[in-house]
Amino acid sequence: MLRAHARDLSETMRDADIEKPADPRIARSRQVILRAALEELGEAGYGAFTIESVAARAGVGKSTIYRHWPDKLALVSDAFKTLHEVAAPDLVTGSPRERLKRILQHVAETVVSSTFSACIPALIDAAERDRDLRKFHHQFQRQARKPLIRLISDGVAAGEFASVDPELAALALLGVIFFRRLMTNAPFDPRRIDDLIDAVLPAASRNARLLLAARQP
Amino acid sequence: MLRAHARDLSETMRDADIEKPADPRIARSRQVILRAALEELGEAGYGAFTIESVAARAGVGKSTIYRHWPDKLALVSDAFKTLHEVAAPDLVTGSPRERLKRILQHVAETVVSSTFSACIPALIDAAERDRDLRKFHHQFQRQARKPLIRLISDGVAAGEFASVDPELAALALLGVIFFRRLMTNAPFDPRRIDDLIDAVLPAASRNARLLLAARQP
DNA sequence: TGGATGTGATACGTTGACGTATCGCTACGA
DNA sequence: TCGTAGCGATACGTCAACGTATCACATCCA
Incomplete structure (x- = not known):
């Protein structure tokens, strides 16, 4: 039995x-x-x-x-x-920027194909209708964002990224990927992750370069 | 009859x-x-x-x-x-930044309450299942993003925003608002639009200020 | 090898929604 | 004011899915 x-x-x-x-x-x-x-x-x-x-x-x-x-x-x-039992990419090796790229690429690739992608709308809908599923969904999303937020914090602290609210930046990075999947007819191309990071998290070194340039007469 | x-x-x-x-x-x-x-x-x-x-x-x-x-x-x-027959906010008066703030505030307010917000998950789901609805949904989203992209372009051209890909920036701005609505238990607070704009579209004047500061010995 | 137990097939009663049809009633406007 | 046409209520046949029950068969493991 x-x-x-x-x-x-x-x-x-x-x-x-x-x-x-x-x-x-x-x-x-x-x-x-x-x-x-x-x-x-x-x-x-x-x-x-x-x-x-x-x-x-x-x-x-x-x-x-x-x-x-x-x-x-x-x-x-x-x-x-x-x-949600998916393999996470390597989050230890490399600079914050490299690690960030790896994690976002993983997300983008997961979203362009695979069962997971197909289920996103169903999960959103289910979360909207059933109380327990909603709780689970939000809880899981929260957990999934954590390493990303941490990574951005580290990057800012290390002076690699311009100063931003890490949580807001994480929302923006993930938001682009998911928004494109749900609201347009073409998901975000994983090969454009660099552009995405540059847009949302401009390198602190960019300002530094400008400062440097300004010092030259 | x-x-x-x-x-x-x-x-x-x-x-x-x-x-x-x-x-x-x-x-x-x-x-x-x-x-x-x-x-x-x-x-x-x-x-x-x-x-x-x-x-x-x-x-x-x-x-x-x-x-x-x-x-x-x-x-x-x-x-x-x-x-989708909703009133659009004033897009003529003020600087690009002011206009951008107005349009995003409108979006965020629409998303925190109202019938529209409640229907988002249903619309996403419907678009996923029915070919015609999907076409309509994507087409509409595309149209809705246009003025936003235009606004950002203008702002960049006018030197008010740092140089970015306007389309990517628009996705990031809207992405934050929608991502929070769909993936977390609290939608984006319309009163934080300024923070959002600062994060995704840092003012060009910030660099200008840095440049200026750097010129002082 | 043999008893226990999970399995697929199938039939069953029930429910809920689809979409149709009918029928007086009532609001419109000529 | 009178005929037209839209309206609500309601009943109907159909169908698809729910969740239950039964049973012979296959698989496991002691």
């Missing part, structure tokens, strides 16, 4: 430590269903999402889905959570 | 010039239905939008809606179109 539904956290907690070696069929089902669910969310959106389409796409009986999730919302919720 | 459905443009074209004085009940019905439709789109979203809810909210018979629009999509489409 199955242990419990994904949402019954409090019930599963108690025997979580008694880790029985689980039937591999369970993990396999969950994985293939979650994957199909994300693809459906990307194509159909949150509103038109149906359990039956997911079952068909996953090549799985409808009953199997209901065995693992109590209802539609639980599945959608879980699917969005797995969506 | 009603002339024709909203979508049958080609059919209505021919007798459009024979302008009969229309029954005022028609205009009244259309108006109250479109208004209710927008409210529904804001609350329920594109996916969960139903004709019956609109009828109930508008205090109108379901049949009346079908008398004016052939189906759901036509109504949604028309509703989004009326959504």
